[in-house]
Amino acid sequence: MRLQDVIDNAVTEVGRVLLGKEPQIRLALCCLFARGHLLIEDLPGMGKTTLSHALADVLGLSYKRVQFTSDLLPADILGVSVYNRNDASFSFHPGPIFTHVLLADEINRTTPRTQSALLEAMAEGQVTVEGETRQLPEPFFVIATQNPIHQSGTYPLPESQLDRFLMRLELGYPHPQAEREMLLRQPGVSSQGLGLQQCIDLEQLQIIRTAVTAVHASDNLLDYLQRLVAYSRQASEFAVGLSPRGALALLGCARTWAVMDSRSHVVPEDLQVIMPAVAAHRLVPNGDYAGDGQALVALLQRNVDVIKP
């Protein structure tokens, strides 16, 4: 079976529960293949949990979910050592973070302290509890969801922490046709109950990740990327441009996208497709600019031509 078909299967499979959201599903998979973590920002009830659950299913990965609340403590995620009276010693009870796919639901409801415990684990791939470092399973993939920041009772993630997420997605309302299909479903059959097949095993995931590293990015493409980055740092609409980490993230995702498109080289369209998801949350508009990160990405793509001027 070709790699391409494997990926297409996975997309179709997830698409069975999350109707009419193929581009978002592809981007989420891309994020996972690129060893990044995903932030989904949308209103409640848009299918954030469904998407994360389905992703874990099709990859055959273990899945845990933590609902973040304002009184959640780091130990509630990482785990805690408990004194065992029988053998008179402490034994570690691992927290929900020890899993392949972790759904951190409504991450901006919890305090910064807990947020940073999670973000540290995301960055390092390991957790240190009571002086002992424990490896997290591989692959480790966090899907965090957050409500739009202007809702009350939230601790918005600062820019520096948003940067830890490789992609930020918005699911958006479904297409009327897809919504109708969903409404026509047998009542009582939940999306979890559809029983998704595993499409990608760990070995295939490893093959995909290896393929990504082999993708060629030509000088011309790197030029284009650098011009994009430079424009975001110079133009007056941007208060904060793309960091070197942002540039690396763009290239990594573009490479992965090329693999998903069964190409061995990156083309500008790869960059353009993944850019709204990868760059929008890293860009901060100037105080005078009316648009948000998405508008800035559009501006960037409009003003920097693919062909070297």
Add this chain to the structure above:
Amino acid sequence: MNSQQQIPRNALVWMIISLFTLAAPHVSRLPLWVLAVYGVAALWRSMVYRGLWSFPGRLAKLALILCACAGIYASYGSMQGLEPTVALLLTAFALKLIELARRKDAYVLLFLGYFICISEFLFSQELLIVLYSVLNITLITTALVALHQPAQHRFNGGSLRLAAVMLTQAFPLMLVLFFLFPRIGPLWSVPIKRHTAKTGVSDAMQPGDISHLSQSDEVAFRVKFQGEIPPRSKLYWRGLVFSRLTDGAWRRLKNHEMASNERWPTPITIDDEPLRYSVIINPTQQHWLYSLRYAESEQAGIKATTDYLLYSSVALEEQYRYRAHSWPDAALEPKLSDWRRRTELQLPKASNPRTRQLARDMRAASASDGAFVAAVLAMFTRQPFVYTLQPPRLGSDPMDRFLFQTRRGFCEHYAYAFAVMMRAADVPARVVAGYQGGEINPVNRTVIVHQFDAHAWVEVWLSGRGWVRVDPTAAVSPQRIELGLEQAVATEGSFLADSPLSPLRYRSISWLNSVRLRYDALTYQWQNWVMGFNSDQQYRVLQELLGQLDTSKFILILLGSGTLVLLPVAGSLLARNRIRTLSPLDQAYLTFCDRLSRLGVMRSPGEGPAAFAERAAQALPQWAPLLQRLTEIYCDLTYADADLSVTRRAQLKQEFKLGLRRLKRARQAH
């Protein structure tokens, strides 16, 4: 309020600074309360910026406007005329600052600022004022620049630097426009109405008038001679001739007082080479011009009078430049008409009886008119007459009191007494008023004539010689004529006693004096080349440089030189955004895009090649395979270059070229 609309702090600070610098040169003409309005406005607006106070309400604004109008009316007694209008403008300018909320308000304020900057020229066009206006323009432009730099939240000099660079770039264009742009006559006239109306010598002379004028250190006019400058004792600048003595004052003859056949001057023909000079006279609001004895001028607008003076047909409301030439030794009116003789002998009956008696006695003792003149001058020299800037007041029969009691007087007293004595003894005589001497500026060889050089002397008609100049002051105080007023009254210490700061008082400090003279030379150049550059001179200069002018040639030159000075600016802009050389492949791809655009499919900015090809293929299905193949080749060559061998690359490039040609043919067929 939208953040786009707000006025950045930087711009606000620059605006307040320029507000004050704009008002500064007007201070002496403004009532004090207007300055208070400026302070309050600046305070109010900065308090609004800090969020402590709020913008004025509608009623408050109305009240402020009414108060301002009432205040102007109360201060000037009128709303008309130049000064109240300018004061009203300046007050409105300050009030506008208080309600400065949006960007559009700031535009109004700043553009008004440029206008106010120009309004200063209604009062003075001195070099220093012009330099100061350059500063003002820079500050306003800085505020305008700062208004467009929303990111500059702090007050800083960056905007000033940018504004200075922009103005420097505009400078050559300004020069071109100044020298070449046609001088269009004024579309409307500004009423000049001043509190201190007329300056300089007035058209009637009473004892005390000229000594009063001598308190002023203002420059009356500057003269540039074409050849050698005559010695200062010969520099008698004739301005007015007083032939009538009525009510104790000497007056000039009005036109209607002259006999009808005497109204036109009889030209004198002389073969000698005349003294040629040009004069730049500061505004006097009067008609008469100053010239050396027997002057002619060919300049339009200058008339000659029967008493050999030059006369401007319009009052000198602004600085005026004229050229004249004089024959100092010409004999004036060797034959005196009866009417003229009667006029120049007229004396009010029953005034100054002792003086008249003395004159008649002295004439009887003299052999001739000439000897009589010498005798009277000798009397001034011999008797203890004093030349002073502080003469005592004289009552009725002033000359009796002067000659027999006080014996202290300024030039007008001596001229007055001398002329009365001449007329009493039947010798035609008249008083001439003007300036005597002047300061020679060694820097540019001009003669600077100040108001304190004002002088009065006498012309006596002697048969066979015509009008002869006699200066009784020279008999009393020879220093006045040889060295000037300052030396003449040195012992008295009254020179410019009322203006202790006048730089003319410090002529003994050599460096200060040299600075003053250099500045004066600069002023002369300024007046000559910039302010005097009217349409006549413009035409003359252009004709000298370029030969005969016609309209099309003129427009061509104007446009051409404008382009020429803007080229460097355009060049530097181009160099900044220089189009870097494209690789041949990119070039070819752009040709491809160009061909497609002619077929109606345009690549949008930033669109990737593959996405574009897809779109183009949909729009032009008949060419879809070709388009996609060409794009594929381009993308492979550009983005998948690692996998390609050199020969394969060459093949692909060749294929691309052929494909382009096919596309071209297709377009032609299309």
